[in-house]
Amino acid sequence: MLWLWYDAQGKKLKPFEMTWKVPDGMTPRQIEKELNRVAVQFEQQCKAGLAGDGKQKFSVYADYVLNLKEQNGELRHHTISRYRELLERINAGIGHIKICDIRPQHLNALYEQLGQQGLRKSAEKAILKPDVSLSEMIHEMGYTRVEKFLKESAHLSVATYRNAVNGKPIAIESAKKISLALNTDMKKLFTEEVDTRPLSPKTIREHHALIHMILRQAEQELLVPYNAADKAKPPKKVRTTANYFEQDEINAILEVAENEPLKWKTILHLMIVTGGRRGEVLGLTWDCVDFTFSRIHIEKCVYYEPSVGIYVDKPKTEKSVRWLKLPQATMELLKQYHDEYYQPLMEAAGEQWQGENFLFVMDNGDKIGHVMHLDSVTQFCDRFAEKNGLKHINPHAFRHTMASLLYFSGVDTISISNHLGHATPSTTQNLYAHVLAEAESRIANAMGEIILTTRKSMKEETEITEEPPISKTAG
Numbered sequence: 495m496l497w498l499w500y501d502a503q504g505k506k507l508k509p510f511e512m513t514w515k516v517p518d519g520m521t522p523r524q525i526e527k528e529l530n531r532v533a534v535q536f537e538q539q540c541k542a543g544l545a546g547d548g549k550q551k552f553s554v555y556a557d558y559v560l561n562l563k564e565q566n567g568e569l570r571h572h573t574i575s576r577y578r579e580l581l582e583r584i585n586a587g588i589g590h591i592k593i594c595d596i597r598p599q600h601l602n603a604l605y606e607q608l609g610q611q612g613l614r615k616s617a618e619k620a621i622l623k624p625d626v627s628l629s630e631m632i633h634e635m636g637y638t639r640v641e642k643f644l645k646e647s648a649h650l651s652v653a654t655y656r657n658a659v660n661g662k663p664i665a666i667e668s669a670k671k672i673s674l675a676l677n678t679d680m681k682k683l684f685t686e687e688v689d690t691r692p693l694s695p696k697t698i699r700e701h702h703a704l705i706h707m708i709l710r711q712a713e714q715e716l717l718v719p720y721n722a723a724d725k726a727k728p729p730k731k732v733r734t735t736a737n738y739f740e741q742d743e744i745n746a747i748l749e750v751a752e753n754e755p756l757k758w759k760t761i762l763h764l765m766i767v768t769g770g771r772r773g774e775v776l777g778l779t780w781d782c783v784d785f786t787f788s789r790i791h792i793e794k795c796v797y798y799e800p801s802v803g804i805y806v807d808k809p810k811t812e813k814s815v816r817w818l819k820l821p822q823a824t825m826e827l828l829k830q831y832h833d834e835y836y837q838p839l840m841e842a843a844g845e846q847w848q849g850e851n852f853l854f855v856m857d858n859g860d861k862i863g864h865v866m867h868l869d870s871v872t873q874f875c876d877r878f879a880e881k882n883g884l885k886h887i888n889p890h891a892f893r894h895t896m897a898s899l900l901y902f903s904g905v906d907t908i909s910i911s912n913h914l915g916h917a918t919p920s921t922t923q924n925l926y927a928h929v930l931a932e933a934e935s936r937i938a939n940a941m942g943e944i945i946l947t948t949r950k951s952m953k954e955e956t957e958i959t960e961e962p963p964i965s966k967t968a969g
Contacts, residue, residue, distance in 0.1 A: 608693050739892075794807070815915070
Protein backbone atom coordinates (compact mmCIF):
# COMPACT_ATOMS: atom_id res chain seq x y z
CA MET A 495 0.00 0.00 0.00
CA LEU A 496 1.17 3.52 -0.79
CA TRP A 497 -0.13 6.74 0.74
CA LEU A 498 0.85 10.08 -0.86
CA TRP A 499 1.08 13.05 1.48
CA TYR A 500 1.26 16.78 0.60
CA ASP A 501 2.31 19.74 2.71
CA ALA A 502 0.38 23.03 3.05
CA GLN A 503 1.97 24.35 -0.17
CA GLY A 504 0.93 21.28 -2.15
CA LYS A 505 4.43 19.85 -2.28
CA LYS A 506 4.55 16.07 -2.42
CA LEU A 507 6.25 14.61 0.65
CA LYS A 508 7.94 11.26 1.08
CA PRO A 509 5.24 8.61 0.63
CA PHE A 510 4.25 6.26 3.45
CA GLU A 511 4.45 2.60 2.51
CA MET A 512 3.09 -0.51 4.17
CA THR A 513 3.45 -4.17 3.29
CA TRP A 514 0.78 -6.64 4.32
CA LYS A 515 1.40 -10.37 4.10
CA VAL A 516 -1.62 -12.57 3.41
CA PRO A 517 -2.05 -15.12 6.23
CA ASP A 518 -2.21 -18.76 5.22
CA GLY A 519 -5.60 -20.36 4.79
CA MET A 520 -7.61 -17.24 3.94
CA THR A 521 -10.30 -17.36 1.29
CA PRO A 522 -10.37 -14.63 -1.41
CA ARG A 523 -13.33 -13.00 0.33
CA GLN A 524 -11.56 -13.05 3.71
CA ILE A 525 -8.44 -11.56 2.10
CA GLU A 526 -10.45 -8.73 0.57
CA LYS A 527 -12.22 -7.99 3.86
CA GLU A 528 -9.02 -8.01 5.93
CA LEU A 529 -7.13 -5.95 3.33
CA ASN A 530 -9.84 -3.28 3.42
CA ARG A 531 -9.65 -3.19 7.21
CA VAL A 532 -5.85 -2.86 7.19
CA ALA A 533 -6.02 -0.17 4.50
CA VAL A 534 -8.52 1.92 6.49
CA GLN A 535 -6.35 1.62 9.59
CA PHE A 536 -3.24 2.57 7.60
CA GLU A 537 -5.05 5.62 6.20
CA GLN A 538 -6.01 6.70 9.71
CA GLN A 539 -2.39 6.43 10.78
CA CYS A 540 -1.22 8.50 7.82
CA LYS A 541 -3.79 11.23 8.44
CA ALA A 542 -2.75 11.33 12.09
CA GLY A 543 0.91 11.50 11.10
CA LEU A 544 1.57 8.16 12.76
CA ALA A 545 2.64 6.01 9.86
CA GLY A 546 6.21 5.48 8.82
CA ASP A 547 9.32 5.00 10.86
CA GLY A 548 8.25 4.87 14.50
CA LYS A 549 9.59 8.33 15.31
CA GLN A 550 6.34 9.45 16.90
CA LYS A 551 6.51 10.40 20.55
CA PHE A 552 5.00 7.84 22.89
CA SER A 553 2.35 10.30 24.14
CA VAL A 554 1.12 10.99 20.58
CA TYR A 555 1.11 7.35 19.57
CA ALA A 556 -0.63 6.29 22.80
CA ASP A 557 -3.45 8.72 22.11
CA TYR A 558 -3.82 7.31 18.61
CA VAL A 559 -3.99 3.72 19.90
CA LEU A 560 -6.68 4.51 22.48
CA ASN A 561 -8.75 6.39 19.90
CA LEU A 562 -8.37 3.51 17.45
CA LYS A 563 -9.45 0.88 19.95
CA GLU A 564 -12.36 2.99 21.13
CA GLN A 565 -13.57 3.47 17.53
CA ASN A 566 -13.25 -0.27 16.88
CA GLY A 567 -15.25 -1.06 20.02
CA GLU A 568 -12.36 -2.96 21.60
CA LEU A 569 -12.42 -0.85 24.77
CA ARG A 570 -15.38 0.48 26.73
CA HIS A 571 -15.79 3.98 28.05
CA HIS A 572 -14.84 3.24 31.65
CA THR A 573 -11.72 1.37 30.48
CA ILE A 574 -10.70 4.26 28.23
CA SER A 575 -11.19 6.70 31.12
CA ARG A 576 -9.00 4.59 33.37
CA TYR A 577 -6.30 4.28 30.70
CA ARG A 578 -6.21 8.03 30.13
CA GLU A 579 -5.81 8.52 33.86
CA LEU A 580 -2.85 6.12 33.89
CA LEU A 581 -1.34 7.83 30.83
CA GLU A 582 -0.92 11.06 32.79
CA ARG A 583 1.79 9.42 34.88
CA ILE A 584 3.20 7.38 31.99
CA ASN A 585 3.54 10.39 29.69
CA ALA A 586 5.24 12.36 32.45
CA GLY A 587 7.96 9.71 32.43
CA ILE A 588 8.29 8.47 28.83
CA GLY A 589 5.80 10.51 26.80
CA HIS A 590 8.59 12.53 25.19
CA ILE A 591 10.52 9.46 23.96
CA LYS A 592 10.06 8.22 20.39
CA ILE A 593 8.43 4.80 20.35
CA CYS A 594 11.29 3.38 18.28
CA ASP A 595 13.76 4.49 20.97
CA ILE A 596 11.95 3.04 23.99
CA ARG A 597 13.98 0.36 25.73
CA PRO A 598 13.24 -1.90 28.73
CA GLN A 599 15.56 0.29 30.81
CA HIS A 600 13.25 3.28 30.28
CA LEU A 601 10.29 1.27 31.51
CA ASN A 602 12.12 -0.17 34.52
CA ALA A 603 13.13 3.36 35.54
CA LEU A 604 9.52 4.48 35.17
CA TYR A 605 8.23 1.64 37.36
CA GLU A 606 10.82 2.49 40.00
CA GLN A 607 9.71 6.11 39.91
CA LEU A 608 6.05 5.16 40.21
CA GLY A 609 6.91 3.21 43.34
CA GLN A 610 8.12 6.34 45.11
CA GLN A 611 6.05 8.47 47.46
CA GLY A 612 3.86 11.34 46.39
CA LEU A 613 2.72 10.12 42.98
CA ARG A 614 -0.93 9.40 43.74
CA LYS A 615 -3.23 11.38 41.50
CA SER A 616 -5.78 11.61 44.31
CA ALA A 617 -3.15 12.50 46.91
CA GLU A 618 -4.80 15.79 47.85
CA LYS A 619 -8.09 15.50 49.72
CA ALA A 620 -10.24 17.91 51.69
CA ILE A 621 -12.08 17.24 54.96
CA LEU A 622 -14.87 19.48 56.21
CA LYS A 623 -14.01 21.20 59.47
CA PRO A 624 -16.08 19.94 62.46
CA ASP A 625 -17.52 23.37 63.27
CA VAL A 626 -18.78 24.02 59.72
CA SER A 627 -22.44 23.39 58.88
CA LEU A 628 -22.86 23.29 55.12
CA SER A 629 -26.64 22.86 55.36
CA GLU A 630 -27.01 26.09 57.35
CA MET A 631 -24.83 28.00 54.89
CA ILE A 632 -26.84 26.63 51.98
CA HIS A 633 -30.14 27.65 53.59
CA GLU A 634 -28.77 31.13 54.33
CA MET A 635 -28.21 31.49 50.58
CA GLY A 636 -31.94 31.00 50.05
CA TYR A 637 -31.97 27.33 49.05
CA THR A 638 -34.67 25.27 50.74
CA ARG A 639 -33.29 22.03 49.33
CA VAL A 640 -29.66 20.93 49.31
CA GLU A 641 -30.21 18.99 46.06
CA LYS A 642 -31.14 22.18 44.23
CA PHE A 643 -28.00 23.93 45.48
CA LEU A 644 -25.83 21.02 44.36
CA LYS A 645 -27.40 20.94 40.92
CA GLU A 646 -27.59 24.68 40.18
CA SER A 647 -24.56 26.13 41.99
CA ALA A 648 -22.03 23.50 43.06
CA HIS A 649 -22.60 21.04 40.20
CA LEU A 650 -21.84 18.07 42.45
CA SER A 651 -23.54 14.80 43.30
CA VAL A 652 -25.49 14.21 46.50
CA ALA A 653 -23.06 11.40 47.32
CA THR A 654 -20.11 13.82 47.36
CA TYR A 655 -22.04 16.20 49.62
CA ARG A 656 -22.91 13.40 52.04
CA ASN A 657 -19.30 12.30 52.20
CA ALA A 658 -18.29 15.86 53.06
CA VAL A 659 -20.85 16.38 55.85
CA ASN A 660 -20.06 12.92 57.26
CA GLY A 661 -16.42 13.93 57.68
CA LYS A 662 -15.08 11.79 54.87
CA PRO A 663 -12.33 13.04 52.52
CA ILE A 664 -13.48 14.46 49.19
CA ALA A 665 -11.50 15.62 46.17
CA ILE A 666 -9.90 19.05 46.35
CA GLU A 667 -11.78 20.04 43.20
CA SER A 668 -15.10 19.16 44.84
CA ALA A 669 -14.20 21.22 47.91
CA LYS A 670 -13.33 24.14 45.64
CA LYS A 671 -16.70 23.91 43.89
CA ILE A 672 -18.57 23.93 47.20
CA SER A 673 -16.54 26.87 48.51
CA LEU A 674 -16.97 28.83 45.29
CA ALA A 675 -20.73 28.23 45.30
CA LEU A 676 -20.87 29.44 48.92
CA ASN A 677 -18.60 32.39 48.09
CA THR A 678 -16.24 31.40 50.91
CA ASP A 679 -12.52 30.73 51.10
CA MET A 680 -11.98 26.97 50.94
CA LYS A 681 -9.48 27.06 53.81
CA LYS A 682 -12.24 28.35 56.11
CA LEU A 683 -14.40 25.34 55.34
CA PHE A 684 -12.00 22.47 54.70
CA THR A 685 -8.75 21.04 55.97
CA GLU A 686 -6.43 19.80 53.23
CA GLU A 687 -4.97 16.33 53.56
CA VAL A 688 -2.18 14.78 51.48
CA ASP A 689 -1.72 11.06 50.93
CA THR A 690 1.96 10.50 50.16
CA ARG A 691 1.88 6.70 50.07
CA PRO A 692 3.61 5.18 47.03
CA LEU A 693 1.56 3.46 44.36
CA SER A 694 0.84 -0.19 45.05
CA PRO A 695 2.52 -2.92 42.95
CA LYS A 696 -0.93 -3.73 41.52
CA THR A 697 -1.39 -0.15 40.26
CA ILE A 698 2.13 -0.07 38.80
CA ARG A 699 1.37 -3.31 36.96
CA GLU A 700 -1.72 -1.60 35.51
CA HIS A 701 0.60 1.04 34.03
CA HIS A 702 2.81 -1.73 32.65
CA ALA A 703 -0.16 -3.51 31.04
CA LEU A 704 -1.23 -0.32 29.29
CA ILE A 705 2.30 0.35 27.98
CA HIS A 706 2.49 -3.26 26.78
CA MET A 707 -0.80 -2.89 24.87
CA ILE A 708 0.35 0.33 23.18
CA LEU A 709 3.74 -1.05 22.17
CA ARG A 710 2.15 -4.27 20.98
CA GLN A 711 0.11 -2.20 18.53
CA ALA A 712 3.33 -0.50 17.38
CA GLU A 713 4.95 -3.92 16.94
CA GLN A 714 2.00 -5.14 14.87
CA GLU A 715 2.27 -2.04 12.69
CA LEU A 716 6.01 -2.72 12.20
CA LEU A 717 6.95 0.59 13.82
CA VAL A 718 9.18 -1.08 16.43
CA PRO A 719 11.25 -4.27 16.10
CA TYR A 720 9.99 -5.71 19.40
CA ASN A 721 7.77 -4.87 22.36
CA ALA A 722 10.07 -3.39 24.99
CA ALA A 723 7.47 -4.11 27.68
CA ASP A 724 7.99 -7.84 27.11
CA LYS A 725 11.53 -7.45 28.42
CA ALA A 726 10.80 -4.97 31.22
CA LYS A 727 10.39 -6.00 34.85
CA PRO A 728 7.39 -4.48 36.63
CA PRO A 729 6.89 -5.23 40.34
CA LYS A 730 5.90 -8.79 41.14
CA LYS A 731 2.23 -9.38 41.60
CA VAL A 732 1.31 -9.31 45.27
CA ARG A 733 -1.38 -11.86 45.94
CA THR A 734 -4.10 -10.31 48.06
CA THR A 735 -6.50 -12.18 50.29
CA ALA A 736 -10.15 -11.67 49.40
CA ASN A 737 -12.17 -10.88 52.52
CA TYR A 738 -15.39 -12.80 52.99
CA PHE A 739 -18.03 -13.54 55.62
CA GLU A 740 -18.58 -16.88 57.30
CA GLN A 741 -22.02 -18.47 57.16
CA ASP A 742 -22.94 -17.39 60.70
CA GLU A 743 -22.00 -13.79 59.83
CA ILE A 744 -24.21 -13.86 56.74
CA ASN A 745 -27.05 -15.22 58.87
CA ALA A 746 -26.61 -12.33 61.31
CA ILE A 747 -26.63 -9.78 58.47
CA LEU A 748 -29.80 -11.24 56.95
CA GLU A 749 -31.47 -11.30 60.34
CA VAL A 750 -30.93 -7.63 61.17
CA ALA A 751 -31.66 -6.67 57.54
CA GLU A 752 -35.28 -7.64 58.25
CA ASN A 753 -35.57 -4.36 60.15
CA GLU A 754 -34.34 -2.22 57.24
CA PRO A 755 -36.54 -0.44 54.66
CA LEU A 756 -37.74 -2.82 51.95
CA LYS A 757 -35.49 -1.31 49.25
CA TRP A 758 -32.28 -1.77 51.22
CA LYS A 759 -33.32 -5.18 52.50
CA THR A 760 -33.80 -6.27 48.86
CA ILE A 761 -30.48 -4.81 47.71
CA LEU A 762 -28.59 -6.55 50.52
CA HIS A 763 -30.40 -9.81 49.83
CA LEU A 764 -29.55 -9.71 46.11
CA MET A 765 -25.88 -8.91 46.67
CA ILE A 766 -25.61 -11.84 49.09
CA VAL A 767 -27.46 -14.51 47.07
CA THR A 768 -26.08 -13.54 43.63
CA GLY A 769 -22.50 -12.56 44.39
CA GLY A 770 -23.05 -9.85 41.78
CA ARG A 771 -20.95 -6.75 41.51
CA ARG A 772 -22.41 -3.61 43.06
CA GLY A 773 -22.96 -2.04 39.64
CA GLU A 774 -24.54 -5.23 38.27
CA VAL A 775 -27.19 -5.27 41.00
CA LEU A 776 -27.98 -1.58 40.48
CA GLY A 777 -28.05 -2.15 36.71
CA LEU A 778 -30.94 -4.63 36.90
CA THR A 779 -34.13 -3.63 35.09
CA TRP A 780 -37.52 -5.25 35.51
CA ASP A 781 -37.35 -6.86 32.08
CA CYS A 782 -34.27 -8.74 33.37
CA VAL A 783 -36.32 -10.41 36.12
CA ASP A 784 -37.88 -13.71 35.04
CA PHE A 785 -40.49 -14.64 37.65
CA THR A 786 -41.59 -17.69 35.63
CA PHE A 787 -38.23 -19.46 35.83
CA SER A 788 -36.95 -17.77 39.03
CA ARG A 789 -33.91 -16.12 37.50
CA ILE A 790 -32.40 -12.75 36.60
CA HIS A 791 -30.37 -11.66 33.59
CA ILE A 792 -27.18 -9.68 34.26
CA GLU A 793 -26.71 -7.64 31.08
CA LYS A 794 -26.11 -4.06 32.28
CA CYS A 795 -23.84 -2.45 34.84
CA VAL A 796 -23.82 0.98 36.46
CA TYR A 797 -20.55 2.94 36.38
CA TYR A 798 -19.40 6.33 37.56
CA GLU A 799 -16.80 8.61 36.00
CA PRO A 800 -16.20 12.16 37.28
CA SER A 801 -16.21 13.46 33.69
CA VAL A 802 -19.62 12.01 32.78
CA GLY A 803 -21.28 11.10 36.09
CA ILE A 804 -23.44 7.99 36.39
CA TYR A 805 -23.88 5.94 33.24
CA VAL A 806 -24.92 2.42 32.26
CA ASP A 807 -22.90 0.10 30.01
CA LYS A 808 -22.31 -3.60 29.48
CA PRO A 809 -20.78 -5.55 32.40
CA LYS A 810 -17.05 -5.90 32.83
CA THR A 811 -16.45 -8.84 30.46
CA GLU A 812 -18.40 -10.84 27.88
CA LYS A 813 -18.71 -13.68 30.42
CA SER A 814 -20.26 -11.19 32.86
CA VAL A 815 -23.46 -11.23 30.79
CA ARG A 816 -25.24 -14.20 32.34
CA TRP A 817 -28.45 -15.69 33.72
CA LEU A 818 -28.53 -16.45 37.45
CA LYS A 819 -31.00 -18.88 38.98
CA LEU A 820 -32.33 -17.55 42.30
CA PRO A 821 -33.99 -19.16 45.34
CA GLN A 822 -37.76 -18.95 45.51
CA ALA A 823 -37.50 -16.82 48.65
CA THR A 824 -35.52 -14.23 46.67
CA MET A 825 -38.12 -14.11 43.90
CA GLU A 826 -40.87 -13.63 46.48
CA LEU A 827 -38.92 -10.75 48.01
CA LEU A 828 -38.53 -9.13 44.57
CA LYS A 829 -42.28 -9.45 44.00
CA GLN A 830 -43.00 -7.91 47.40
CA TYR A 831 -40.54 -5.09 46.66
CA HIS A 832 -42.21 -4.34 43.34
CA ASP A 833 -45.75 -4.36 44.71
CA GLU A 834 -45.17 -2.62 48.04
CA TYR A 835 -42.39 -0.16 47.23
CA TYR A 836 -41.57 0.35 43.53
CA GLN A 837 -45.09 0.54 42.09
CA PRO A 838 -46.44 2.89 44.81
CA LEU A 839 -43.34 5.10 44.45
CA MET A 840 -43.84 5.39 40.69
CA GLU A 841 -47.55 6.13 41.03
CA ALA A 842 -46.96 8.78 43.70
CA ALA A 843 -44.28 10.49 41.57
CA GLY A 844 -46.60 10.79 38.58
CA GLU A 845 -45.13 13.07 35.92
CA GLN A 846 -42.03 13.69 38.06
CA TRP A 847 -40.98 10.08 37.53
CA GLN A 848 -37.85 9.97 35.37
CA GLY A 849 -37.06 6.29 35.65
CA GLU A 850 -35.85 3.88 32.97
CA ASN A 851 -37.28 0.68 34.48
CA PHE A 852 -34.37 0.09 36.88
CA LEU A 853 -35.21 -1.92 40.01
CA PHE A 854 -33.39 0.38 42.39
CA VAL A 855 -33.86 4.10 41.90
CA MET A 856 -33.54 7.43 43.67
CA ASP A 857 -36.69 8.02 45.69
CA ASN A 858 -36.45 11.72 46.47
CA GLY A 859 -35.31 15.03 45.02
CA ASP A 860 -35.63 16.10 41.41
CA LYS A 861 -34.16 12.85 40.06
CA ILE A 862 -36.82 10.52 41.42
CA GLY A 863 -36.81 7.32 39.39
CA HIS A 864 -33.21 7.71 38.18
CA VAL A 865 -30.79 4.83 38.66
CA MET A 866 -28.99 4.96 42.01
CA HIS A 867 -25.40 6.08 42.57
CA LEU A 868 -22.88 3.35 43.39
CA ASP A 869 -21.70 5.22 46.47
CA SER A 870 -25.21 5.08 47.93
CA VAL A 871 -24.81 1.33 48.43
CA THR A 872 -21.38 1.71 50.01
CA GLN A 873 -22.60 4.41 52.37
CA PHE A 874 -25.62 2.35 53.40
CA CYS A 875 -23.40 -0.65 54.17
CA ASP A 876 -21.20 1.55 56.36
CA ARG A 877 -24.21 2.88 58.33
CA PHE A 878 -25.86 -0.54 58.47
CA ALA A 879 -22.77 -2.25 59.92
CA GLU A 880 -22.12 0.51 62.47
CA LYS A 881 -25.75 0.65 63.61
CA ASN A 882 -25.99 -3.11 64.13
CA GLY A 883 -22.56 -3.65 65.69
CA LEU A 884 -21.30 -5.70 62.74
CA LYS A 885 -17.79 -5.74 61.33
CA HIS A 886 -17.15 -3.44 58.38
CA ILE A 887 -19.18 -4.40 55.31
CA ASN A 888 -17.58 -3.81 51.93
CA PRO A 889 -20.21 -4.55 49.22
CA HIS A 890 -17.63 -6.49 47.22
CA ALA A 891 -17.12 -8.80 50.20
CA PHE A 892 -20.51 -10.36 49.43
CA ARG A 893 -19.08 -11.40 46.06
CA HIS A 894 -16.09 -13.00 47.76
CA THR A 895 -18.47 -14.64 50.24
CA MET A 896 -20.47 -16.28 47.46
CA ALA A 897 -17.27 -17.71 45.97
CA SER A 898 -16.07 -19.03 49.32
CA LEU A 899 -19.40 -20.65 50.22
CA LEU A 900 -19.55 -22.35 46.83
CA TYR A 901 -15.99 -23.63 47.23
CA PHE A 902 -16.72 -24.86 50.75
CA SER A 903 -19.75 -26.68 49.35
CA GLY A 904 -17.55 -28.53 46.88
CA VAL A 905 -18.60 -26.67 43.71
CA ASP A 906 -15.98 -26.76 40.95
CA THR A 907 -14.04 -23.70 39.76
CA ILE A 908 -15.61 -23.57 36.28
CA SER A 909 -19.13 -23.42 37.70
CA ILE A 910 -18.14 -20.74 40.20
CA SER A 911 -16.41 -18.74 37.44
CA ASN A 912 -19.57 -18.86 35.30
CA HIS A 913 -21.73 -17.80 38.23
CA LEU A 914 -19.53 -14.83 39.09
CA GLY A 915 -19.08 -13.81 35.45
CA HIS A 916 -15.28 -13.99 35.40
CA ALA A 917 -13.55 -13.85 32.01
CA THR A 918 -11.82 -17.22 32.57
CA PRO A 919 -11.79 -19.92 35.28
CA SER A 920 -8.12 -19.09 35.90
CA THR A 921 -9.21 -15.62 37.07
CA THR A 922 -11.41 -17.26 39.68
CA GLN A 923 -8.74 -19.74 40.70
CA ASN A 924 -6.06 -17.05 41.09
CA LEU A 925 -8.32 -14.67 42.98
CA TYR A 926 -9.58 -17.29 45.40
CA ALA A 927 -6.53 -19.52 45.68
CA HIS A 928 -6.47 -19.18 49.47
CA VAL A 929 -10.19 -19.93 49.69
CA LEU A 930 -9.76 -23.00 47.47
CA ALA A 931 -6.92 -24.22 49.68
CA GLU A 932 -9.02 -23.76 52.81
CA ALA A 933 -11.99 -25.45 51.16
CA GLU A 934 -9.86 -28.45 50.23
CA SER A 935 -8.57 -28.57 53.80
CA ARG A 936 -12.11 -28.53 55.17
CA ILE A 937 -13.19 -31.23 52.73
CA ALA A 938 -10.17 -33.35 53.68
CA ASN A 939 -10.99 -32.98 57.36
CA ALA A 940 -14.64 -33.76 56.73
CA MET A 941 -13.81 -36.84 54.66
CA GLY A 942 -11.33 -37.98 57.28
CA GLU A 943 -13.95 -37.52 59.94
CA ILE A 944 -16.55 -39.43 57.92
CA ILE A 945 -14.33 -42.29 56.81
CA LEU A 946 -12.28 -42.81 59.96
CA THR A 947 -15.18 -42.29 62.36
CA THR A 948 -17.37 -44.65 60.35
CA ARG A 949 -14.60 -47.23 60.20
CA LYS A 950 -14.00 -46.95 63.93
CA SER A 951 -17.71 -47.29 64.67
CA MET A 952 -18.02 -50.31 62.39
CA LYS A 953 -15.01 -51.95 64.05
CA GLU A 954 -16.40 -51.36 67.53
CA GLU A 955 -19.80 -52.67 66.48
CA THR A 956 -18.18 -55.81 65.02
CA GLU A 957 -16.23 -56.45 68.21
CA ILE A 958 -19.40 -56.20 70.29
CA THR A 959 -21.53 -58.48 68.09
CA GLU A 960 -18.92 -61.22 67.60
CA GLU A 961 -19.60 -64.36 69.69
CA PRO A 962 -16.89 -65.25 72.20
CA PRO A 963 -14.73 -68.23 71.22
CA ILE A 964 -15.74 -71.69 72.62
CA SER A 965 -13.15 -72.89 75.10
CA LYS A 966 -12.00 -76.50 74.77
CA THR A 967 -11.64 -78.56 77.97
CA ALA A 968 -9.75 -81.83 78.41
CA GLY A 969 -11.61 -85.17 78.66
